Amino acid sequence: MFNNKTRNQHYVSQVEQKLNCIDPSIDKKKRRIYEFESLNRDTQEYKICVEDGVKIEKNLTFNDLYSLEIFDDGTRDNFEKYFCKLEEKIEELTKEVLASEQLDKEILLTLFNAKLMNVIRNPYCILSTINTYFNLCNYTPLDQNLAHYFEKIDTLKVPESVLSEFSINQIQFTKWLKIIFYMVVPIRLSNGNYLNFAPEIIKNIFNPENICIGIHLATHDKEVCLLSDRGHVDWSAALQGDGFGYEFNLTKNAFIHFIFIENNLDNLSKFMHIPADILATMKNRGVNKIESFSLRINKFVNDDEVFKSYNSRVMYQCHNYFYAADKNFLK
Structure with a gap:
């Protein structure tokens, strides 16, 4: 081999x-x-x-x-x-x-x-x-x-x-x-x-008992998304708690976004609004994570702002070069 x-x-x-x-x-x-x-x-x-x-x-x-x-x-x-x-x-x-x-x-x-x-x-x-x-x-x-x-x-x-x-x-x-x-x-x-x-x-990583997962899929009929010389966009620095994230180009008109967050209440409260009284009640009952966190994809279709934001991140994080199927792209 x-x-x-x-x-x-x-x-x-x-x-x-x-x-x-x-x-x-x-x-x-x-x-x-x-x-x-x-x-x-x-x-x-x-x-x-x-x-x-x-x-x-x-x-x-x-x-x-x-x-x-x-x-x-x-x-x-x-x-x-x-x-x-x-x-x-x-x-x-x-x-x-x-x-x-x-x-x-x-x-x-x-x-x-x-x-x-x-x-x-x-x-x-x-x-x-x-x-x-x-x-x-x-x-x-x-x-x-x-x-x-x-x-x-x-x-x-x-x-x-x-x-x-x-x-x-x-x-x-x-x-x-x-x-x-x-x-x-x-x-x-x-x-x-x-x-x-x-x-x-x-x-x-994809075990919902330990990790809460957010997946976003963006597609566009007209606009192109960029491809980085690093092969991805790193989202980890933008996350405040124990979590990490990647964005990957799929095709010239589509990219996918993953966020992985450690499944415990203290950490999740940094990413989502959990009222203090509910948080305290859950902890008092010995609940320290969300048990039923479903795996699903949130789709964005023909959203110019989503494509613009992604392309900006590619341009910012690339080592030296980025690539596209068209000379014109949202940025």
Whole structure:
């Protein structure tokens, strides 16, 4: 699974760029997307990089970013096949979420898994990824075959130019690759079963007993939404209590917004109005969380303000560049 010839390795998949490209009907190698460089995120100044767009085949990619070893025959060991297993589902899952009248939890979780991987494998999110998943850096697979590949991470010598590009050091790069390894590679346990860390983590996140979840889906018939070079918008800083949030571009005309809030009364009272007397009564009765918190999607259709706000957040949080299917967009 590790060995292939892929040198040009995307950190935002081609399929997601295709869903935002100028003309998805043309040949894969000719598809383009408009690229904009952020000049001042506070004043939202930007410029278009190439008037007729850039080819997605070579866009949002870096040579051998995830390669563990490169061989004389031109092959290399990397995570590309594991990434592809997630990516190949994105377009169909996106269509199902957009077309569905009722939420299918498994479809949503699988889509969230693929989208979250864009955050974890994004080189401009390395430090935040380490801060979130640092515990995964401290293990070595018991399976000897997997350990053979895992141990290659410690022998990598990353060029200073690469470390400088992402504002990190060698130790941080090593930790990052170890996290990616555990997030995408099924780990064989001592009992012979396999564990997929990412789906297990996501199941815990989507457990309504522990986490209250808010999901908003925005679509528009005319306006386009932007795609960030970071692969997402982080909502965590805007939340006052114990919570975190992500926004993901789905297509050129749709994005999805997730908020996850720890399900305890003191924390929830920071996000929603719970009258003091009711709060006190619930605590006196030993109730410390909301028991029946349903999982549902709130939909926004053709709401210019919602699209404008989202695009502004992409422009503010992108590393250097953002992308769109049109030169004109709400901001």
